[in-house]
Each structure stands twice: as structure tokens, then as C-alpha cells.
Amino acid sequence: MIYDVVIAGAGPAGITLALELSRAGLRIALLESGGEAFDPDTQALYDGEVTGNDAFDLTAIRLRMLGGTTNHWGGHCLPMDEIDFRRRPLNGMSGWPFDRATLLPYYARAHDWLRIGPFDYGRDIGAGLRERDFLLPNEARLETVPLRLARGPLRFGDAYGEALAGASNIDLQLHSNVTGLALDGDDRMAGVEVAGLDGSRRRIEGRAVVLACGAVETARQIMLANAAHGRSFGDAGGLLGGCYMDHPTAGAGFLHLAEPTPVKAYWNFGVESAEGTPLRYLWRLSDAALEAEGLVNAQFFLIPLSDDSAERAREREARRADRALRSIAKWATGRPDRGFQLSQAYCDFITNADSFAAQTWTDTVHGGTRARRLLLKFESEELPEPSNRVTLTDRRDALGLPLPALHWVPGATERDSMIRSATLIGQIAGAAGLGRMELEDYDRPFWGTTTSWHQLGTTRMAANPREGVVDPDCRVHGTRNLYVASGAVMPTNGRANPTLTILALTIRLADHLKAEVPAL
Amino acid sequence: MRLLSRRALLWGTVGTLGAVTALGAGSLVACNRRLAEADPREAAVRLAEALPEVFAPRRLAAHWHEGGQPEALLQALQSRPAMRRALAADCPASRRALVRAEIAADFAAGDICIVDRLVVSRTEALVASLCRRYV
Numbered sequence: 273m274i275y276d277v278v279i280a281g282a283g284p285a286g287i288t289l290a291l292e293l294s295r296a297g298l299r300i301a302l303l304e305s306g307g308e309a310f311d312p313d314t315q316a317l318y319d320g321e322v323t324g325n326d327a328f329d330l331t332a333i334r335l336r337m338l339g340g341t342t343n344h345w346g347g348h349c350l351p352m353d354e355i356d357f358r359r360r361p362l363n364g365m366s367g368w369p370f371d372r373a374t375l376l377p378y379y380a381r382a383h384d385w386l387r388i389g390p391f392d393y394g395r396d397i398g399a400g401l402r403e404r405d406f407l408l409p410n411e412a413r414l415e416t417v418p419l420r421l422a423r424g425p426l427r428f429g430d431a432y433g434e435a436l437a438g439a440s441n442i443d444l445q446l447h448s449n450v451t452g453l454a455l456d457g458d459d460r461m462a463g464v465e466v467a468g469l470d471g472s473r474r475r476i477e478g479r480a481v482v483l484a485c486g487a488v489e490t491a492r493q494i495m496l497a498n499a500a501h502g503r504s505f506g507d508a509g510g511l512l513g514g515c516y517m518d519h520p521t522a523g524a525g526f527l528h529l530a531e532p533t534p535v536k537a538y539w540n541f542g543v544e545s546a547e548g549t550p551l552r553y554l555w556r557l558s559d560a561a562l563e564a565e566g567l568v569n570a571q572f573f574l575i576p577l578s579d580d581s582a583e584r585a586r587e588r589e590a591r592r593a594d595r596a597l598r599s600i601a602k603w604a605t606g607r608p609d610r611g612f613q614l615s616q617a618y619c620d621f622i623t624n625a626d627s628f629a630a631q632t633w634t635d636t637v638h639g640g641t642r643a644r645r646l647l648l649k650f651e652s653e654e655l656p657e658p659s660n661r662v663t664l665t666d667r668r669d670a671l672g673l674p675l676p677a678l679h680w681v682p683g684a685t686e687r688d689s690m691i692r693s694a695t696l697i698g699q700i701a702g703a704a705g706l707g708r709m710e711l712e713d714y715d716r717p718f719w720g721t722t723t724s725w726h727q728l729g730t731t732r733m734a735a736n737p738r739e740g741v742v743d744p745d746c747r748v749h750g751t752r753n754l755y756v757a758s759g760a761v762m763p764t765n766g767r768a769n770p771t772l773t774i775l776a777l778t779i780r781l782a783d784h785l786k787a788e789v790p791a792l
Numbered sequence: 793m794r795l796l797s798r799r800a801l802l803w804g805t806v807g808t809l810g811a812v813t814a815l816g817a818g819s820l821v822a823c824n825r826r827l828a829e830a831d832p833r834e835a836a837v838r839l840a841e842a843l844p845e846v847f848a849p850r851r852l853a854a855h856w857h858e859g860g861q862p863e864a865l866l867q868a869l870q871s872r873p874a875m876r877r878a879l880a881a882d883c884p885a886s887r888r889a890l891v892r893a894e895i896a897a898d899f900a901a902g903d904i905c906i907v908d909r910l911v912v913s914r915t916e917a918l919v920a921s922l923c924r925r926y927v
């Protein structure tokens with residue numbers, strides 16, 4: 273049988289694409305390497321090397337099972353900013369081939385899949401918040417902005433498993449590892465080669481093939497196909513696998529507050545929008561400030577620190593009890609957390625019940641512990657550098673395929689931007705009498721950064737095949753029917769956690785395929 | 793009979809205004825002279841009462857060495873309008889308020905320095921540095 277669309281990978285991108293396409297009546301093969309549950313042997317297929325800032329592991333940063341990496345993501349959702357689309361990256365690489373307005377309708381539809389309410393990111397969406405819940409009024413250079421939390425955090429496998437099973441035109445095939453692309457003529461894919469860890473092998477054919485396996489695996493699959501067929505699909509500019517981006521993260525500095533400060537929206541985890549989506553508030557420099565100062569984009573989380581160690585310990589214990597109580601409540605209502613054990617949760621609650629009670633008293637009677645110091649934690653845009661890249665090694669996985677290596681070094685421009693941004697925030701805080709900023713130590717290796725767990729940019733989008741790997745329709749340059757649905761296509765990554773943008777791009781691709789596939 | 797002619801009223805007003813202006817300007821000059829001649833030690837003692845407005849003054853003083861000698865520090869402080877008034881003010885509370893205002897004005901104008909990773913106003917660095925020499 274020849275499917276209309278063969279999708280490799282059933283993470284949020286693959287699942288959303290399949291369900292969107294199925295509404296248009298197309299026949300879909302959705303091939304997923306893993307099963308419904310975590311399996312160490314399948315996960316081991318995600319092995320690989322990391323060099324440079326090797327603070328993470330390729331088997332921890334992604335999950336190989338139905339629902340993909342959303343099985344342990346944080347659920348933070350927000351769109352990219354206008355400036356991210358408007359300006360070229362500061363290192364002169366190409367930027368987005370379209371503006372933010374092009375993505376807006378898709379962002380709104382992505383909200384539905386993520387179940388995060390209406391597409392509204394005004395500061396005032398927090399129900400019941402008043403001006404005094406913020407540290408500063410919005411001013412020309414510094415803005416308070418919300419992000420929305422996909423409650424749960426939403427696991428796409430659990431959330432959409434039934435919809436996938438119920439769609440008669442979606443053929444979800446679990447334990448099916450895509451191991452190669454089958455070529456039909458010069459520039460056309462006939463389908464994909466599939467292998468199971470049990471030794472089974474087969475070919476799945478389709479009129480269009482979409483790689484939705486995350487940034488490292490997607491680039492690896494195209495590299496493997498190029499090597500197997502002696503082609504250079506998407507690689508005319510030598511950028512296949514290059515321009516890998518994360519959001520380097522670390523402490524930007526400590527804001528020593530002029531006054532002990534009660535709970536504010538930024539660290540009040542109970543704030544929700546009117547329709548009940550949990551919210552988090554953060555700071556960012558405005559587009560105008562970024563432009564005037566020539567800075568990369570970034571977002572700053574404000575984390576209160578108490579200088580009293582006993583107070584800190586009590587808060588920690590109270591949080592532990594609170595978590596235990598919540599997981600017991602979820603179990604009691606038939607939605608147990610993965611790996612939930614009643615005895616463990618009960619024991620955790622009882623052990624920390626005294627701190628829980630004391631903290632609840634402080635919160636209700638005194639409006640919460642007063643913060644004297646805030647840690648500003650940044651998540652920075654990363655410039656697309658060709659040298660940050662995925663390559664293939666001589667080591668092989670259990671299916672006999674070369675394992676990837678990832679080289680990742682956050683750059684000096686981003687570091688200097690974070691120093692300047694934190695200084696500017698210090699200046700604004702000083703002028704407002706809010707307190708004084710103490711910058712973090714930026715002289716540490718890789719300026720103290722680690723991963724935000726976001727893997728992007730290895731098959732970057734550009735209209736010109738020499739500047740990117742896929743075209744503005746997410747089709748791999750040089751092919752007629754090979755597409756990518758992943759953060760891999762992002763030419764720049766702004767500050768925003770990427771999944772909402774990944775889904776917006778995926779839905780845009782779905783609309784393109786609905787129109788295009790009949791002609792392929 | 794008119795007690796006050798229009799001309800007399802006019803000249804009277806001009807005269808009064810002139811006298812007030814001359815008095816004000818004169819006292820300013822006198823004040824400036826007094827401050828210009830002021831002793832850095834005396835200035836430091838006066839400003840010490842406003843040190844609570846300065847963030848981590850010991851740390852600033854220990855790490856900020858760009859201000860030069862005490863005379864230069866004092867001169868730099870005197871070149872700032874609110875600081876000139878602060879140095880002249882007899883009331884400690886107004887002195888503190890003026891130092892606070894100058895610090896906020898520095899931040900607003902971007903006149904800041906980074907001292908041992910602290911983002912502070914230049915006035916803070918100057919005050920901390922001057923006070924450390926004598927207080």
C-alpha cells in the first residue's frame with residue numbers, strides 16, 4: 273500500500289501532523305521507534321557523543337517513545353517575538369524567510385493542540401493580578417511577559433493516543449525505527465526503510481515523507497540517506513547538521529531587593545489565566561532595547577532566595593510534601609503519575625507535614641515568605657553557528673547505523689549580551705529604587721551555561737539552498753517530497769521555549785501538504 | 793490722590809526682584825566658594841550619615857579605585873547638582889534624600905559602574921570611596 277504521507281516520529285510534531293492531515297482524509301503511516309512505555313533498549317538507540325559544553329547526554333535530552341520528549345518536558349509555551357523574525361541573526365547568517373504575522377494563525381491553532389487557552393500573551397492575562405503583583409511597571413526597555421503552561425505537563429502520547437487509534441486513516445506503527453530513505457528517481461522519496469529491534473525489516477511507501485524525529489535524529493537521517501545514495505540533499509551550503517541551537521541557560525545575576533518583598537507574580541505558581549491555564553511571569557528586554565543595544569534575545573526567570581537557611585530548608589520540605597499530596601490526589605482521581613507509589617508518596621507527606629503546615633501558615637497569614645534576593649536565570653537566544661553541529665561517528669547503534677556526535681559551544685556574543693542585559697536590568701532596577709544587581713561570574717567555562725533541553729536548527733530553513741537545508745515550506749532542498757516537521761528547521765531561535773513554534777510550523781506544513789500531496 | 797503711581801509700582805517690583813536675585817546668587821556663590829574650599833575629610837564625615845543609601849559601601853570602596861585622590865573624589869561629587877546641595881545641607885535627613893535622588897538620577901542617566909560585579913551608580917562609588925578614606 274502507498275500512503276499519502278509517511279511520518280517518521282510520533283512526538284508532538286509527528287502526532288499533530290498526523291491528526292491534522294487525517295482531518296483532510298489523507299492516509300497516514302505514523303512510524304514510531306518506541307512503544308507506549310519507556311524501554312531502555314529502544315532509548316539506547318538515542319546514544320551519541322557530545323563535545324564542547326557537554327553538560328548533558330543525548331539519551332537524556334530526548335525520549336524515544338510515543339509522545340516523544342513531551343514524556344518529560346516542562347510544558348512552558350510561548351511564541352517567538354516579532355524581532356526574531358524581523359532581524360537577521362547578529363552573526364550575519366540568514367534569518368526567517370517570513371514574518372511573525374505569517375505564523376500567527378498557526379500559533380492560534382497550536383494553542384488548541386497544547387490545550388493552553390486563547391493566543392493571548394498580554395501582561396494582564398493573569399486572573400486577579402493587580403499592579404502591585406509586579407515588581408516594575410512595563411517600561412520602554414524592560415517588559416514583564418507571561419508564558420503558558422501546558423497542564424500536566426501535557427504528554428502527547430497519553431493525550432492523543434485514543435485519537436490516533438480512533439482515526440481510521442492513521443496507521444500508527446510502534447517499535448518501527450526508520451533506518452533509511454528509499455529513493456525513487458533523482459529527487460523523489462519512494463518511502464522509508466524500517467527496522468525493529470527484533471530483526472524485522474520492511475519498506476513503507478508514501479507520496480510524501482516527513483521526518484519528525486527531533487533535531488539530531490532528523491539531520492542524522494538525511495545524512496545517512498545522502499551517504500547511502502551518494503547525494504547531497506539539503507547540503508548545497510554545507511549546513512546540513514550545522515547551526516545547532518539550544519537556549520544556553522545560567523544565572524544572570526542576583527537582584528538584592530531594597531525591601532523584603534512578598535510574593536509577586538513571577539514566583540507565584542498559583543497564577544492562572546481567566547480560563548484556567550497556569551501562567552509563569554518573566555522579564556525580557558523589549559524589542560526596541562534589543563535593537564538599540566545590538567543584543568540577542570533572552571528571557572529572565574525571577575527566583576526568590578531567602579538568606580535564612582532554616583527558612584530555605586522549610587520551604588524545600590514543604591514543597592516535597594505538597595508534591596506528594598498532589599500525586600496522591602491524582603492517583604485518587606484515577607490519573608496517577610508515571611511510577612507513582614502510594615507508600616512512597618504517603619511517607620513523603622508525613623515526613624514533611626510539619627514544614628508543610630508551617631509554610632501554609634506563613635503563606636496565608638503573612639502573604640508568603642519575603643524575598644530579599646532574587647536569582648535572575650536567563651535563557652538566551654543562541655546564534656546559528658555552522659560549527660555547532662551534528663556529525664556521524666564510526667560507532668554504531670543496535671540497528672547497525674552510525675551514531676551521531678554533537679558539538680555545542682555557546683558563543684561569546686551571547687555571553688556579552690547576557691552581561692549587558694543583566695547590567696541594563698540592574699540599571700533599570702536601580703533607577704526604580706528596586707534594588708541592586710550583582711552580576712554572576714561569567715568567567716567560568718562556557719560562562720557557566722548548561723542546556724535548556726531544546727534541540728533546534730540542524731536543518732535550518734532558507735529560501736536559498738546555499739543558506740539552509742529546507743525551503744520555506746519545510747521541504748528539503750533538492751528533493752520533491754521530503755519534508756521536516758521539527759525545531760530542526762528554525763533558522764533562529766529567539767528566547768521562547770520552542771514547542772509552540774514547532775507545532776505552529778507543523779500545522780503550517782500540514783496545510784501545505786493537504787494542498788500539495790494530491791499532486792505529488 | 794493716588795498713593796501709588798503705576799510707575800512706582802513697576803519700579804518697586806523690579807527692584808524687589810533684583811534684590812532677591814542678587815541675594816540668591818550671592819549666597820550661591822558664597823556657598824560654592826565654601827564648598828570648593830571644603831575639606832574632603834569634612835565632606836566625608838557629612839556624607840557618612842548618608843551611607844545607608846549606598847549599596848555595600850565597604851565592598852565598593854575596596855574594589856573601586858578609579859576615582860583618584862580624595863580631592864578628585866570630592867570635586868567629582870561637587871559637579872553633581874544634588875550632591876552639591878547634599879554637601880551643603882545641614883539636615884542629615886535632607887542630605888540622605890539628596891544622595892538617594894542623585895543615585896536614582898545616575899541610574900536613570902546610565903551613569904553606572906560595575907564594581908566587583910555589582911551594578912552601582914557612580915555617585916555610590918564616589919561616596920563609598922571618599923568615606924572610606926576618613927570614616
Ligand SMILES: Cc1cc2nc3c(=O)[nH]c(=O)nc-3n(C[C@H](O)[C@H](O)[C@H](O)COP(=O)(O)OP(=O)(O)OC[C@H]3O[C@@H](n4cnc5c(N)ncnc54)[C@H](O)[C@@H]3O)c2cc1C
Pocket residue numbers: 280281282283284285286303304305306332333334335336337338339340341342344345346347348349448449450451484485486487489724725726727757758759769770771772774
Ligand atoms: C527536560 C526537558 C524539558 C523540556 N521543557 C520544555 C518546555 O518547557 N517547553 C518547550 O517548549 N519545550 C520543552 N522541551 C523540549 C520539547 O520536549 C521538544 O521541543 C519537543 O518534544 C519536540 O518535539 P518533536 O516532536 O520535534 O520531537 P520529540 O518530542 O523528540 O519526538 C521525536 C519522536 O521521534 C521518534 N523517533 C526518533 N527517531 C526515530 C526513528 N529513527 N524512527 C522512528 N521514530 C523515531 C522518537 O521516539 C520520538 O517519539 C523540553 C525538553 C526536555 C528534555
